Amino acid sequence: MASPSLYWLRNDLRLTDNAALTAAAAQGPVIFLHVLDDETPGAWRLGGAARWWLHKSLEALSATVPLILRPGAADKVIAEVLTESGAASVHFTRDYAPWSGGLERRVKAAADAAGASCHRYGGFLLHEPESIRNGSGEPYRVYTPFSKACFAAGEPRALKPVPQFTVFDGKLKSDSLADWGLLPTRPDWANGMAAHWTPGEAGAAARLKNFIADGLAHYADERDRPDRDVTSRLSPYLRSGEISPGQCWHAVRAAQLAAGGKLDRAAEKFLKEVLWREFSYHLLHHWPTLPEKPFRPEFAEFPWNENPQALKQWQKGRTGYPIVDAGLRELWVTGIMHNRVRMIAASFLIKDLLIPWQEGERWFWDTLVDADIGSNSASWQWVAGCGADAAPYFRIFNPVLQGEKFDPAGAYVRKWLPELAAMPDEFVHRPWEAPALVLKAAGVELGKNYPHPVVDHGTARDRALAAFKEIKGAA
Numbered sequence: 014m015a016s017p018s019l020y021w022l023r024n025d026l027r028l029t030d031n032a033a034l035t036a037a038a039a040q041g042p043v044i045f046l047h048v049l050d051d052e053t054p055g056a057w058r059l060g061g062a063a064r065w066w067l068h069k070s071l072e073a074l075s076a077t078v079p080l081i082l083r084p085g086a087a088d089k090v091i092a093e094v095l096t097e098s099g100a101a102s103v104h105f106t107r108d109y110a111p112w113s114g115g116l117e118r119r120v121k122a123a124a125d126a127a128g129a130s131c132h133r134y135g136g137f138l139l140h141e142p143e144s145i146r147n148g149s150g151e152p153y154r155v156y157t158p159f160s161k162a163c164f165a166a167g168e169p170r171a172l173k174p175v176p177q178f179t180v181f182d183g184k185l186k187s188d189s190l191a192d193w194g195l196l197p198t199r200p201d202w203a204n205g206m207a208a209h210w211t212p213g214e215a216g217a218a219a220r221l222k223n224f225i226a227d228g229l230a231h232y233a234d235e236r237d238r239p240d241r242d243v244t245s246r247l248s249p250y251l252r253s254g255e256i257s258p259g260q261c262w263h264a265v266r267a268a269q270l271a272a273g274g275k276l277d278r279a280a281e282k283f284l285k286e287v288l289w290r291e292f293s294y295h296l297l298h299h300w301p302t303l304p305e306k307p308f309r310p311e312f313a314e315f316p317w318n319e320n321p322q323a324l325k326q327w328q329k330g331r332t333g334y335p336i337v338d339a340g341l342r343e344l345w346v347t348g349i350m351h352n353r354v355r356m357i358a359a360s361f362l363i364k365d366l367l368i369p370w371q372e373g374e375r376w377f378w379d380t381l382v383d384a385d386i387g388s389n390s391a392s393w394q395w396v397a398g399c400g401a402d403a404a405p406y407f408r409i410f411n412p413v414l415q416g417e418k419f420d421p422a423g424a425y426v427r428k429w430l431p432e433l434a435a436m437p438d439e440f441v442h443r444p445w446e447a448p449a450l451v452l453k454a455a456g457v458e459l460g461k462n463y464p465h466p467v468v469d470h471g472t473a474r475d476r477a478l479a480a481f482k483e484i485k486g487a488a
């Protein structure tokens with residue numbers, strides 16, 4: 014009888030296209046171990062929405078395979094399970110968070126000490142960060158040449174089917190999922206998320222299929238429209254590995270091929286967005302301080318305006334700027350926010366309120382179901398103007414014009430701000446300009462059921478530009 018092999022589940026909560034599981038299954042009966050490790054990531058332990066997602070995802074997976082669930086530092090837990098089970102090998106998918114390299118080395122040491130072999134596989138990304146380099150052998154700092162290098166590297170490897178496996182039938186103790194307290198204790202907190210999402214591998218596959226059938230054809234032209242349901246909404250599934258980027262890539266390529274040229278522009282655009290995810294992880298891998306420190310060091314001196322009250326108003330979606338508030342409310346209810354609105358809301362926090370980008374990053378970390386250490390930090394730095402290949406700081410979004418451009422009939426705003434539902438289109442993105450009679454007819458009482466703007470955008474813009482001039486090397 015072959016010795017068992019230990020498969021350590023991380024951000025790869027799926028059976029399909031899973032190199033680590035495939036290899037573990039080939040060696041012997043598989044132990045499916047998931048560790049709730051709140052120790053190793055320290056301040057970056059999973060946020061509230063991601064914990065809800067993890068619970069649901071593990072619940073879905075445990076309907077297919079028996080999971081061993083244990084809390085603690087992953088290397089210590091793995092050492093224990095190796096001793097208890099006599100497993101001859103450990104298999105896991107590589108992770109790229111700043112703390113993961115050290116953890117993976119400790120897991121290898123634990124395996125060595127137990128006389129087990131240790132194997133690490135790719136799959137969370139399309140390309141290992143070390144494999145994409147510029148002509149001088151350096152990591153890329155600019156997205157466009159990075160993405161060209163990824164396209165030039167060829168199509169991602171072929172997908173792996175669900176492997177044949179047997180499950181280890183020895184006795185190993187396991188927590189029950191409910192013991193982990195991943196679900197919110199106040200019962201109503203996650204209702205909106207439950208209505209919007211089906212975490213798990215099957216949910217991911219269904220989402221990809223629907224996107225290809227309904228969204229992809231409109232993706233290139235309408236992906237910036239929060240009032241349209243066009244983007245894939247695959248990000249939380251990619252984040253926890255219920256689907257691999259390779260599965261998304263190949264499915265879109267297959268649809269493109271089948272459409273005989275009709276989907277070319279849409280497919281290219283989508284694949285380029287998937288490569289923004291790759292680029293974020295490429296940056297994180299090479300600059301592991303990305304979640305905390307500005308990529309452009311001169312921004313460390315930026316004269317921020319700590320303002321806890323304004324931060325609270327922003328978090329609650331009560332800034333008085335409808336497109337910003339709608340985004341923050343969508344986030345609170347569903348655990349997601351449309352990409353265009355993320356950019357507008359982030360710009361508002363950083364530039365109109367002058368609040369450090371790290372505060373917004375933290376809020377997103379706690380509230381997003383796709384909270385992702387690579388994409389979140391790289392995107393916040395991008396908006397703040399302090400990241401690699403970032404939007405220039407002085408390009409400051411006007412939240413009214415952005416709203417009118419990307420949500421022209423105000424459908425998105427009305428959906429998330431029911432208090433503005435009866436506002437006429439002309440004023441839905443600028444209610445403070447509406448005549449008293451119009452406000453009255455729409456049932457809007459500024460300062461009562463909807464706030465006055467927390468700042469005047471024109472004044473705030475001038476203040477932001479003046480603050481920017483104070484830092485050395487600003488350009």
Ligand SMILES: Cc1cc2nc3c(=O)[nH]c(=O)nc-3n(C[C@H](O)[C@H](O)[C@H](O)COP(=O)(O)OP(=O)(O)OC[C@H]3O[C@@H](n4cnc5c(N)ncnc54)[C@H](O)[C@@H]3O)c2cc1C
Binds near residue numbers: 287390
């Ligand atoms: C301030 C800010 C914070 C963000 N935080 C996160 C985060 O924590 N996690 C996260 O996954 N994305 C984050 N993003 C990127 C982006 O908003 C989301 O990936 C996207 O909205 C997810 O929706 P979708 O799956 O429908 O995307 P689609 O448009 O369907 O794109 C397909 C996939 O490509 C990737 N992708 C798309 N746009 C980006 C991007 N700009 N950067 C990186 N990857 C991208 C995602 O994995 C996405 O699922 C952030 C963006 C901003 C501006």
